[in-house]
Amino acid sequence: MTLDRYTCLETVRRLDDYLDRELSPAETTEVERHLQTCEGCLRRFQFEGAVLDDLRLKLRRVPVPENLEGRLRAILSSRGV
Amino acid sequence: MSTASRPDDRSAAPAGDAVLSPDTAAPEQVSDQEFEALLIDMLEPAYRLAFRLTGDKQDAEDLVQEAALRAFRFRHTFQRGTSFKAWFYRILVNHFYTGTRRKRSTMTSLGDLSDAHEIFLYARSADAGLLRADADPSAGVVSRMAEDDVARALATLPDEFRTVATLYFMDDLSYQEIADILGVPIGTVRSRLHRGRHMLQKQLWRIAEELGIVPETVDSSAGEG
Numbered sequence: 001m002t003l004d005r006y007t008c009l010e011t012v013r014r015l016d017d018y019l020d021r022e023l024s025p026a027e028t029t030e031v032e033r034h035l036q037t038c039e040g041c042l043r044r045f046q047f048e049g050a051v052l053d054d055l056r057l058k059l060r061r062v063p064v065p066e067n068l069e070g071r072l073r074a075i076l077s078s079r080g081v
Numbered sequence: 082m083s084t085a086s087r088p089d090d091r092s093a094a095p096a097g098d099a100v101l102s103p104d105t106a107a108p109e110q111v112s113d114q115e116f117e118a119l120l121i122d123m124l125e126p127a128y129r130l131a132f133r134l135t136g137d138k139q140d141a142e143d144l145v146q147e148a149a150l151r152a153f154r155f156r157h158t159f160q161r162g163t164s165f166k167a168w169f170y171r172i173l174v175n176h177f178y179t180g181t182r183r184k185r186s187t188m189t190s191l192g193d194l195s196d197a198h199e200i201f202l203y204a205r206s207a208d209a210g211l212l213r214a215d216a217d218p219s220a221g222v223v224s225r226m227a228e229d230d231v232a233r234a235l236a237t238l239p240d241e242f243r244t245v246a247t248l249y250f251m252d253d254l255s256y257q258e259i260a261d262i263l264g265v266p267i268g269t270v271r272s273r274l275h276r277g278r279h280m281l282q283k284q285l286w287r288i289a290e291e292l293g294i295v296p297e298t299v300d301s302s303a304g305e306g
């Protein structure tokens with residue numbers, strides 16, 4: 001594990017962008033190089049990634065009403081669209 | 082659902098897209114049949130997004146229907162090769178802001194959430210002794226919460242953060258696509274999304290405390306504000 005605290009802080013500062021694949025290729029390489037040598041940051045990143053996956057999974061679990069398409073078609077038709 | 086009409090219906094079209102008159106059909110336009118197919122494919126994801134925005138089944142269905150009607154009315158402004166999802170979601174979100182009055186009983190103030198930071202849940206979990214070296218990262222606080230509890234946490238965020246976070250979680254959208262939908266710079270999306278996620282973590286921890294999933298935090302900064 002690296003003892004370079006600044007590097008850990010800089011890495012965690014890029015956590016959100018890294019998980020969203022919004023970093024430049026050069027920044028991504030820097031972050032991953034740090035994660036290869038820093039168990040603490042790696043665990044933080046894994047934790048945050050798992051939290052985001054859980055949130056997506058749960059929030060997207062929304063039952064869709066039956067015949068949504070049919071009702072829309074009826075409304076479009078009734079309004080002459 | 083009450084609908085407040087806007088003085089200029091051009092606002093329904095994505096920014097930067099000129100509203101064409103019906104007799105100036107451009108070659109980039111899609112046919113009515115193609116447009117209908119695109120719209121039908123978007124209904125289910127749009128309903129899920131609308132439900133998380135409104136928090137109500139009927140309001141969500143009304144919102145999708147009104148957005149679909151508006152989209153059909155302005156279909157000539159959609160151009161082939163551009164993102165239909167971003168175009169339609171922008172109409173839906175605009176209509177949500179202008180036409181829907183959400184039933185919200187609680188919204189947490191910004192000040193109450195301002196101390197949320199990048200690894201709030203991780204730090205709280207570690208403080209509470211919930212993280213072990215051999216622990217499965219997916220067996221965390223959120224995975225033990227019900228969908229409704231997670232949605233409740235999201236619903237309490239201040240509007241500007243909640244909308245960005247809802248778009249982010251409900252669909253696989255890039256920051257640029259969210260920026261296009263909301264008509265704001267990508268930097269605004271980035272900062273609102275990051276802050277919104279940190280705030281959400283704090284709210285999730287509060288709800289997990291209420292549910293007894295995690296032990297009550299003694300530190301007042303994580304308690305009720």
